[in-house]
Amino acid sequence: MDNLTSISLFILQGAVISLKIYVVTFIFAIPLGMLCAVGKLTKFAPLKWLLEVYTWLFRGTPLLLQLFFVYFGLPFIGVRFTAEIAAYITFIINYGAYFTEIFRAGIQSIDKGQYEAAKALGMNYKLTMRRIIIPQAVKVILPPTGNEAVNLIKDTALCSAITLADILRNAKSMVSSHASVEGYFIAAILYLIMTFIIINVFKYIERRFTYYN
């Protein structure tokens, strides 16, 4: 029993970096995705083209490769980050690309008539987006955003590959040092608890948007 407690505590320490990556990614990737989504919907072709390349590049290659590139690859051209900073940068840019596509699709799903009604009432583009389009798009993008929120907690485990002592890496080292399988069970339980919380937070938010259809 003593053994199990010490294993658990050690793995739990790993949750600190997992959660840090989670929170930092969410805080920065969401605004990044919003800006890029609005950028993709402008008529300015070079910007659209640039953002198209961005989302293709980061959705089209493995996140693990991106992590390796930033942490192990960039030092060869003289750019060095700590493992933690490398993880933040990679996760934010990677998830920003997914959020860009989710938000773009959400905004585009709003009926053209809404823009016309706003314009006929004298509302300019900025006001129309802020007051009419984006509030409605939020409802549309909540379910796919919730999906990404769940994926992200699991994806944080990839940071163990660039030396960070997260849940998975600590679990693995406990399994090796104690020559027993419990470490993986404990890690799985931790992930399940976190995803359970996230799923329910999103359920709660989605319910708050059911006041209209």
Place this chain on the structure above:
Amino acid sequence: MGEIIRVENLHKSFHSLHVLKGINFKVNKGEIVSVIGPSGSGKSTLLRCLNHLEVADKGSISFEGNYIAKSDTTGKAVYKSNKEVLAICSNLGMVFQNFNLFPHKSVLQNIMEAPIMVKGKSKEEAEAKAVELLDKVGLLEKKDAYPNQLSGGQKQRVAIARALAMEPEIMLFDEPTSALDPELIGEVLQVIKQLAEERMTMIIVTHEMSFAREISDRVIFMDDGQIVVDGVPDDIFVNPEHPRIKTFLNKVL
């Protein structure tokens, strides 16, 4: 009486489809003008050009003498800046076939939105006006409802109140009853009739022939992108000389 809208030699194409082929007309203050004609004749496109929901290719559009678009020497329509056009067009209220209410806002919020955000009115002032307008269209008890809780006829009455809240100089109706179940058409026409009695200037694109005949000072008959007849209702409904009007009326009456 003062002129509100003047349209000169208006042309509009969608790709290779020439929808408006040189439209000329004007509307004076207090006039009620209906636009009728077969589907695809360009009625809605004409109306949508007036408040810049469609961009005309050629010709001029002016509101109270201010040009929104003015034709240059080649005839091409040259628009003022978006900001100026938006400011002028906010004097034109628009009612759509599909209502286009804001689904995430309550009835009251739908009506108060533009007066507060565009005209900078206080919340109290906007709410008082909204309540007054809802009372006028007979929907005061629905003020806290959301659009999805309303029938089509009620939605359209809210949409009319929303447009009126901006205190427009002229109201444009784009087939306001075409999306409604037959039993709901009357309540919407009743509201429009009430506006007519108050001499609100209106342009109404409609398929309701008897309504157009009853309410209008002038009726414009459009076919194939052109105005065929612009006259008093009797010119069209009683003594239609033009064969195209006869054919059309035989189909719809």
